[in-house]
Amino acid sequence: MWRSIRKFFQFFVDKPIKKGAVLYDRYEVISVIGTGSYGIVYLCKDLKTNENRVVKQLRPSKRRIKKEIKLFENEISILRLLNHKSMPKLYDEFSNNGYFYYVMNYIEGENLEDQIFLNHKTFKETESLLLLARLLELVAYLHKNGMYHQDLRIPNILLKDKEPFLIDFGLSKQIVSVDPICSSSKELEMKQQDYYDLGDILLYLLYTTYSSNNKKVLPWTEELSLKKETVHLLKRLLRIQEPYSDISELSADLHAALLSKEK
Numbered sequence: 001m002w003r004s005i006r007k008f009f010q011f012f013v014d015k016p017i018k019k020g021a022v023l024y025d026r027y028e029v030i031s032v033i034g035t036g037s038y039g040i041v042y043l044c045k046d047l048k049t050n051e052n053r054v055v056k057q058l059r060p061s062k063r064r065i066k067k068e069i070k071l072f073e074n075e076i077s078i079l080r081l082l083n084h085k086s087m088p089k090l091y092d093e094f095s096n097n098g099y100f101y102y103v104m105n106y107i108e109g110e111n112l113e114d115q116i117f118l119n120h121k122t123f124k125e126t127e128s129l130l131l132l133a134r135l136l137e138l139v140a141y142l143h144k145n146g147m148y149h150q151d152l153r154i155p156n157i158l159l160k161d162k163e164p165f166l167i168d169f170g171l172s173k174q175i176v177s178v179d180p181i182c183s184s185s186k187e188l189e190m191k192q193q194d195y196y197d198l199g200d201i202l203l204y205l206l207y208t209t210y211s212s213n214n215k216k217v218l219p220w221t222e223e224l225s226l227k228k229e230t231v232h233l234l235k236r237l238l239r240i241q242e243p244y245s246d247i248s249e250l251s252a253d254l255h256a257a258l259l260s261k262e263k
């Protein structure tokens, strides 16, 4: 009962801002390009520079919830630290009448979830591993700089001409390491969470070519016909076997899988 009242309330309060409205006297709304659990994302025109920008607004229904404001602020503080062509660049942040916004560059790609489920895009084994290798480079950049994404999922990856971009840093963490050589148990835990999520993404990609009339659901090890190196990689990513504790080991196994012949 309370859930449906809350949903009804959110539906009205979270109505997106209309096309043509100008935010902060500067960003003209062109369209809504995404809605997530805590943000509404607009494509806007920056009237000062004439360039397209993306403005993310904290959902109005969440603007009085401390935890949600904290997540939004956390995302901004992580974006401020990023300096990578395949990750968003923060341009501006503002609040207006108690609503919170930040501004980033527009990445013209489509998210991987829509590509798979709406456009029915498929990825063969080698293509899946190659995409994983590109994602691993992005994760390596974050980890090297003491940042952990912690929400690597298919809706948080945009693909533009086969190049992946990482977005949605709301749950990301930054740790200033005391010892640059040895990572603390917290760092290791966060690292392995990102690796696990990469394993989950790889499994999504590999299942795009799977079809069967079999009504019985079997484990992925039986449903998918994969190279033994890919199975080994997945088992370690998904912690079925000893999890990876550093990126060089993971990277070596990924390259071994890429180099071996497809079944």
Ligand SMILES: Nc1ncnc2c1ncn2[C@@H]1O[C@H](COP(=O)(O)OP(=O)(O)OP(=O)(O)O)[C@@H](O)[C@H]1O
Residues within 6 Å of the ligand: 033, 034, 035, 036, 037, 038, 039, 040, 041, 054, 056, 088, 104, 105, 106, 107, 108, 109, 110, 111, 155, 156, 167, 168, 169, 170
């Ligand atoms: N910089 C960008 N350029 C282009 N599209 C973007 C950009 N940022 C976000 N989007 C689009 O908006 C959607 C929602 O963005 P985002 O994941 O940041 O919102 P969210 O509310 O944090 O979502 P979630 O429910 O995953 O927490 C994305 O899936 C993507 O399609």
